[in-house]
Amino acid sequence: MEAAANTEALDQQFKEFIQALKSAVGSAMPHLKDDPKAVDKALMDCRDILNVVMEGNVKEWLA
């Protein structure tokens, strides 16, 4: 069975997106009460990643 083109590359790209998002969330959670600036920075990172994913420009990601 031949896999669809880019199956592996898309899988890897998504792993990176997900890892980056979870890392940003994980870094912010312990600092909700003591470091709002760090939380805001993590939220900005989340927004940047999610904007790219929601745009869905797969060709650009995998170029």
Add this chain to the structure above:
Amino acid sequence: MFTDKVDLKDFEKQDPEYQELLRRVLAIQADCEIGGPNLYVKDMLPNAPTRLDQLIVARTAAEEMDHYRKIARLAGDIGVDVSYVLSRANKDRYVEAFRGEIKTWEDYAVFGFLIDRVGRFQLEEFIDCSYLPLARVVGDPDMIREEEGHIDFGVNATAEWAAKGGESKERIQQAVNYWYVKGLDMFGKSESYRSDRYMYWGLKRRPNAVARQQYKDECDALLKQMGLEIPDPNKGRLYT
């Protein structure tokens, strides 16, 4: 009734109907997994009530993206490229519930309570299914556990709004009224030839009507506990 178990290497040897149904269900599942974040990220990530809630929105989106990734991988391995669902407009989604936008926290809460619950039901359909790679993905506890986390968050947030009473309760009731029928519709037509064929091939476990009734029973019991009204199950329905 088909009782074989099929691994990737044997997929191409299967009946064309089996292949077509599996391709179809994976494409729809992938669309639904990424359809959720596309509904709520734009407005809920910046506008959730607290920073904690914002982080929960981001984490939920990450988990749904991971579900998309797993399903996209299964589809890709049998030659189906589902990357097209990443860039499609919400209005073009396979399932009607994913065709709008979530702009309020009440809608976000009820979406978790009611629509992610449908997601859990759909994933449960694939437990021990005849296509082993799919059965393995849903058999891994992460996927269903994460979906249950989204549902629990939605249930708790909905209950909190309902408990406040007054305008808050009215607003959450409106959101329930909107999503309740969409959730019921997500199970498809009760008399469905395709649903019968999915069961014949061991790709699903329950008839649409049975799954829908089980879902409705769960939702109705929780709505009663919250002191919310159970919406008319027939009002505004697309499928019965």
